[in-house]
Amino acid sequence: QSVLTQPPSVSGAPGQRVTISCTGSSSNIGADFDVHWYQQIPGTAPKLLIFGNTKRPSGVPDRFSGSKSGASASLTITGLQAEDEGDYYCQSFDSTLSVMFGGGTMLTVL
Amino acid sequence: QVQLRESGPGLVKPSGTLSLTCGVSGDSISRNNWWGWVRQPPGKGLERIGEIYHSGDTNYSPSLESRVTISVDKSKRQFSLKLMSVTAADTAFYYCVRAGLGPPPLYYDHWGQGILVTVSS
Numbered sequence: 001q002s003v004l005t006q007p008p009s010v011s012g013a014p015g016q017r018v019t020i021s022c023t024g025s026s027s028n029i030g031a032d033f034d035v036h037w038y039q040q041i042p043g044t045a046p047k048l049l050i051f052g053n054t055k056r057p058s059g060v061p062d063r064f065s066g067s068k069s070g071a072s073a074s075l076t077i078t079g080l081q082a083e084d085e086g087d088y089y090c091q092s093f094d095s096t097l098s099v100m101f102g103g104g105t106m107l108t109v110l
Numbered sequence: 111q112v113q114l115r116e117s118g119p120g121l122v123k124p125s126g127t128l129s130l131t132c133g134v135s136g137d138s139i140s141r142n143n144w145w146g147w148v149r150q151p152p153g154k155g156l157e158r159i160g161e162i163y164h165s166g167d168t169n170y171s172p173s174l175e176s177r178v179t180i181s182v183d184k185s186k187r188q189f190s191l192k193l194m195s196v197t198a199a200d201t202a203f204y205y206c207v208r209a210g211l212g213p214p215p216l217y218y219d220h221w222g223q224g225i226l227v228t229v230s231s
Contacts, residue, residue, distance in 0.1 A: 033214065034213060038218075044223075048218060052212065089156055091156075092215055093214040097172065099214065100215075101155055
């Protein structure tokens, strides 16, 4: 059980918008530590999607965006595409447990 | 283009030591980046193992710190992972990563393809 809580699964139709939450506490996200997001397509290594809460690495489409408020963060994907199907992980720092990943969210494109 | 490639045995006996190496190409291991390891049991989530700087400074996950050693060999452009006293719970895909600079937590901007290590007799 991770200290960063993500929904086990989310789904959406092509073209729709989906949001994946990452809920922490006052010892991690709420303590103003950055949140990063990774995408893992089945059978491949994870890929950095968002860093520093809101920043996109070069090459990541602007359909992907990140936000943070209080002890929670969110990843939003607009214009959902079939190729977006996979697992998504948030990452942050916990002052008592060090670097942590969320449990992961499986995105299904209907 | 930065490329990372893991190498090492895919099978380790219980109570033995898991040893992996990550070769780095397309970047200098002596630049201002940390280099690290992340693992993922089959069908499960990600777990950070630790990172090393080219100076030799290391940071380890508290849950693994007593069993882990990460080292760097700048002349060979590689860094390595040793995990001692392994059990079946250490069976996982092991990824080597390059970590970007910044405040904690470091973000991992480049990943190797991963290597499956199975702990079994």
